[in-house]
Amino acid sequence: MALLVRVLRNRISISQWVPVCSRLLLVSHTQGKWGRALSGTSQLSSTKDSPQPVEEKVGAFTKIIEAMGFTGPLKYSKWKIKIAALRMYTSCVEKTDFEEFFRRCQMPDTFNSWFLITLLHVWMCLVRMKQEGRSGKYMCRIIVHFMWEDVEQRGRIMGVNSYILKKNMMLMTNNFYVAILGYDEGVLSDDRGLAAALWRTFFNQKCEDPRQLELLVEYVRKQIQYLDSMNGEDLLLTGEVSWRPLVEKNPQSILKPHSPTYNDEGL
Numbered sequence: 001m002a003l004l005v006r007v008l009r010n011r012i013s014i015s016q017w018v019p020v021c022s023r024l025l026l027v028s029h030t031q032g033k034w035g036r037a038l039s040g041t042s043q044l045s046s047t048k049d050s051p052q053p054v055e056e057k058v059g060a061f062t063k064i065i066e067a068m069g070f071t072g073p074l075k076y077s078k079w080k081i082k083i084a085a086l087r088m089y090t091s092c093v094e095k096t097d098f099e100e101f102f103r104r105c106q107m108p109d110t111f112n113s114w115f116l117i118t119l120l121h122v123w124m125c126l127v128r129m130k131q132e133g134r135s136g137k138y139m140c141r142i143i144v145h146f147m148w149e150d151v152e153q154r155g156r157i158m159g160v161n162s163y164i165l166k167k168n169m170m171l172m173t174n175n176f177y178v179a180i181l182g183y184d185e186g187v188l189s190d191d192r193g194l195a196a197a198l199w200r201t202f203f204n205q206k207c208e209d210p211r212q213l214e215l216l217v218e219y220v221r222k223q224i225q226y227l228d229s230m231n232g233e234d235l236l237l238t239g240e241v242s243w244r245p246l247v248e249k250n251p252q253s254i255l256k257p258h259s260p261t262y263n264d265e266g267l
Helices: 002-009 029-038 060-067 078-094 098-104 111-157 162-187 191-201 210-228 232-238
Strands: none
Touching (some): 078 111, 078 232, 098 111, 111 210, 111 232, 191 210
């Protein structure tokens, strides 16, 4: 816990979300074989059928200060939400089996592949936390902030030239927001729409095996459902997320999360 506190003390500024719109490529009708393979992929219910969160009511003053770029009153303290956000991002990079993704999706073991896998899991966390009102949306901002700090630090450790690193960071930022828009649209669509979004972003339009798309579509669907089953209050206070395996040994074994450990325990 002391380590988390020190990390947060050194990360005061919060990067603002600046959505970058880019033209998304349309999927060719020649992908009919993928459509046939995916038509029966998932027995999981679509995310668009899930109950939508109730919009949190706020006063006129809160709306004004948030329109000015400030953060209004939150359900929990910013300190607790920041620690939970750090834990949630950490779960995306420490609890994900990257080797399994490399092997089953035939991805090279590179920094770019690591980023694409991490981006996918960060996005799924953002989808879940946006359901928790203004506190959840604030937590989303912090998760993205930690992600970019981690990406930059990893680039420096790899010895990338500062100018090249800055240039690559700008390109990755653009790709990140394009991917978020595509994934959001895909997850609200049917399996073919989600497969198209994954084909464009995750596979960089280079996937030739429909079974890989089928596997990833099923993975995203079940993962979104699993995150939805987690208690929102616990996620806001702990940020502890576990991931289902890419390939299920027992598809019925959806385990409930362990009892949460709250940020202020032991202090």
